[in-house]
Amino acid sequence: MRALAVALKYAKGLFIAAKELNKVKDLGEELRSFLNFLKENKEVLQVLQSPVYPPEIKLEILKEIVKVYQLSPEIEKFMSLLIERRRIQYIEEIVFMYQVLWDEEEGIARGEVYSPYPLSEEEKRDLEDVLQKQLNKQVLLEVKHAPELLGGLKVKIGDYVWDGSLKSQLEKFKEIIIKGV
Amino acid sequence: VNFFHTRRENLLKQYEELLTKKKEAEAKYLELQEKIKNLKSEAERIYQSYIELGMRERERIIEEAKLQAERIKEQAQIYIAQEIEKAKELLKYELAEESVKLAEEILRKSITPEDQRRLVKNFIEQLKGRSLN
Numbered sequence A: 001m002r003a004l005a006v007a008l009k010y011a012k013g014l015f016i017a018a019k020e021l022n023k024v025k026d027l028g029e030e031l032r033s034f035l036n037f038l039k040e041n042k043e044v045l046q047v048l049q050s051p052v053y054p055p056e057i058k059l060e061i062l063k064e065i066v067k068v069y070q071l072s073p074e075i076e077k078f079m080s081l082l083i084e085r086r087r088i089q090y091i092e093e094i095v096f097m098y099q100v101l102w103d104e105e106e107g108i109a110r111g112e113v114y115s116p117y118p119l120s121e122e123e124k125r126d127l128e129d130v131l132q133k134q135l136n137k138q139v140l141l142e143v144k145h146a147p148e149l150l151g152g153l154k155v156k157i158g159d160y161v162w163d164g165s166l167k168s169q170l171e172k173f174k175e176i177i178i179k180g181v
Numbered sequence B: 001v002n003f004f005h006t007r008r009e010n011l012l013k014q015y016e017e018l019l020t021k022k023k024e025a026e027a028k029y030l031e032l033q034e035k036i037k038n039l040k041s042e043a044e045r046i047y048q049s050y051i052e053l054g055m056r057e058r059e060r061i062i063e064e065a066k067l068q069a070e071r072i073k074e075q076a077q078i079y080i081a082q083e084i085e086k087a088k089e090l091l092k093y094e095l096a097e098e099s100v101k102l103a104e105e106i107l108r109k110s111i112t113p114e115d116q117r118r119l120v121k122n123f124i125e126q127l128k129g130r131s132l133n
Helices: A004-020 A026-042 A041-050 A055-068 A075-082 A088-106 A121-135 A166-179 B003-109 B112-130
Strands: A108-115 A138-145 A153-156 A160-163
Touching: A004 A026, A004 A075, A004 A088, A026 A041, A026 A075, A026 A088, A026 A166, A041 A055, A041 A088, A055 A075, A075 A088, A088 A108, A108 A121, A121 A138, A121 A153, A121 B112, A166 B003
Parallel strands: A108 A138
Antiparallel strands: A108 A153, A153 A160
């Protein structure tokens, strides 16, 4: 919880600056892409996040990365700030919170749809459309394979959950037997 | 003559003294006899009171034992009822678990892609008719 609170603070800072520069999309995508690069190079990420190394060494490493990985001055500055303030360990949460702010700005609601069988693009789109009408936001769903649901679907968007799976119906059936209704 | 006279008087005196002592002894005997008679009745009274006390104690113990037995019986009945209830609950739970497990197995084996598509369609249709609130 603390991680998300800290992440929101930094993500908000970058987001406001990006809005002023009219670069919300560019900086957001660059930040995500840079995080993916760090995740692919785990050793580098580990060193940057390790409390053992002082910020000066980490800043040197960042300078070296920037030579190879063409970072915009804004993202380079932001990464330097995270290193100096020892907040680089929250980089994943910061990227996530930036996305949340961006989605909010764009009126996008992201979520997951759990399905025991491969959903067709048409089914996914139909589902997104119907949820879009309920939430008054553009809905983007990520399909996740969930064989334990047996049949039907379960959708999670933020705090909302729509459960139309056979598994949940069986669970309700079980409750009825236990309660003896 | 004088000697005999004096002797006779002494003997007479002695006889009277002995007579007095005899009377005293007889009175003492009667007194003691009376006391013995009282002792017996006192012993009888004490004996009777102990018997009564014993009887009362016996009644009390029996009454107490009856109450105790009643309490134990009530507790046993409560315990049995609770155990029966627990067993019923456990049975219901196991029955529900097994039923659901069986239903899951049947569904897993018999559900077809066509069924899956229909379920998805139904779910989307249901969502259309629902609002967030």
